[in-house]
Amino acid sequence: MFSPWISSLQLILIALFWRGIFTVSLTAGTVPLLDSNVPQTLSRSAVITGDSLVEKVEILTPIDLQLSCTCNANPNKLPNVTGFWRKDGIEIDNSRLTVLLEKEQYNLKREFSIDGDNLGNYSCVFYVGDKESRIDFYLTAPEMEGKQDKPVIAYVGDSVTMACKIKHLPNAWIWYKANGTQQELINATTDPLHYKMVVDGNATKLTLKNLKELDSGVYICSAVYNIKASVKQMEVRVISFMEPLKPFIAIVAEVILLVTLILFFERWGSKKSDDLPAENMIPVDQLDKLTQDDNNGMGESNARQRNV
């Protein structure tokens, strides 16, 4: 529920600290100087696993990235602590350093050469005494907006539209259909009767027309960047119109049955009461609020007046 707020908060932090990346993506090759000053106070940590902070970084193109971490000294103020880097949980060789205390802070910096193969989770870890404090940098290609975990239902002979949207302009949009483990490229120009693809900058739409049962399956839209392609999967299920028709017919049958029953019950009930003496005179007990009048004939005209 709150997770969209947390990740957007993180992205705001990224935007503040890593504006360099986005300018760098247009002019590949330059080395940005990046600082991630994240104050951490060990005294605050009540968590036994140690303090940790997660930062998400979206990378569009291969760059040389410098990550730096800062940790505020605890009251103990050890003159030096051990710091090292991890990638995807595994310690990077030769990255272990002794970090000296500078102005009440411990600083750790390292430069990484990032391309499509080595995206992942980079962490800088401080070992203060026994405790571990770490900052995680999630380096990824941009992620698509929206999630489609439920299949899109469509009917035979109908059409269905799938949309993909992403934050940063990709080089190209490509659609695939998953065929077992393989992916088939969808070419809208060779098959215009069946497919229609519309690209609108950050968004794309694929329309499948004249659906058949074998059009069911997983469709993948991919936004191509220099570094990697970002994908989103959507499942399409094509069903025949018989499926919703069954509950519909069941409900209509129930309605007809109930109506017949009610009308029949009413007619049967009124036939029974027809056998009893007709009561088109106002019953005397209606006059219980008003003064009683024993004479039936008089009672009728009085009641008429009293009913006003």
Added chain:
Amino acid sequence: MVHAAAMAHGKKIPAVPPPDGGWGWMIVAGCFMVTVCTRAVTRCISIFFVEFQIHFGRDYSGTAWIHSLVDCTTMLCAPLGSFIGNRLSCRIAVILGGFLSSIGLVLSSFATSLEYLYLSLGVLTGVGFALCYTPAIAMVGSYFCQRKALAYGIAMSGSGIGTFILAPVVQLLIEHYSWRGALLILGGVVSNLCVCGALLRPIRLTDEEESGGPPLLDSERGYGVKAQATSASEDPLPVDRKGRRCLQSMQDYRFLLMPDFVMLAVSFVFLASGCSLPFVYLVPYALDVGVCPHQAAFLMSILGVIDIVGNITFGWLVDQRYLKKYRNICYTIAVGLEGLCCLFIPLLRTFTLLVPFSVLYGYFDGAYVALIPVVTSDIVGTANLSSALGIVYFLHAIPYLLSPPIGGWLVDTTGTYTATFFLSGFALISSSLVISTVTGIRHCRTIQKHRQNSKDTDPKQETYQTSIQPQVKR
């Protein structure tokens, strides 16, 4: 209204006083289902909008028209519904309406364009709903007298409870069958209106035996009194059926000339202008002042649930002996307090402050909705209730349609929501002022007349008057 049905069937249905129970509760259940199938389904149509937008490639405003069309058509054609209810029978009107609306929904499931949806979903289904809504509500009024407000409260709570239940059900249907299948199945659900129609057993009330004479409203006795000067006619059908029908329809709409009804109608126009705005603009206002989205949605849920509570409890409350005489005053107070709540909005800028607003506004909204048919029947009498309700809901249509866009325009030009909520508050307060003015004038006249009469009447007339007094407490 119902005597026409009795004549049409050629049967002699025994004339009875309002049962206040018995089959009346089945009528209430039927009316509850009618409210669920009409008002709740109308609100749930907005769940389909996202699907329509994706499928037809249109934006929000194109799809929002569908909801406005359904709402507007339902209200605009309410007089048609009451007319058919009067002419043929409430039962036939509701069954016909159920048939039309379910056909509308079924046809919508085959839609190929948004314009097609405007016609099938907006117009056809809307007309179907209109044919059901008014006759069903009018029928409840015939069956109840002592517990009228409670019966109406239960019947009208259908829209709140129905929305509560139908919204997740519709969402589930869309997930499993896509919007086409969901519309088809919804058409099946709506065809249950025919079952509700079958439940509306015609009743012939003792008041209506005197159908030949014009209804003379003795305005000096306050609301709820219809003095029938003519004696009863135990009627064989007259030769000229057409002429009789013409006369009947003129009589049916005679209440339009009543000054009481005209003032009530004016107050309803103000009411309809003000009441829908907070529902539309509460969530945007809450988001604007910094409430987070799920809390803003929670405000709307509170509003919906308390609405239901208000319907039933206020109806029960107003039926109690000590409050029955003051029904109109209770209605006036409910509407006035609702308007007052809206005026406080600019001061409520946090979630904790907006919750009481939701609670109060929801309660009074439920309260007055349950009392509209009661107040109307108090003025025009039970026989004309169907036609009167048709006119009342007709008057709701245009303000319902126009006030949200006007509110939106106010928000755009002033930049804040204050003006919109002030408009709503003032409209509601003016509505209650109109009614209280009329009540006040009537009360003064009654006191004057009684003073005059007590000066120069002889004892015989006095006893006549006092013996009639108890009936006024209906």
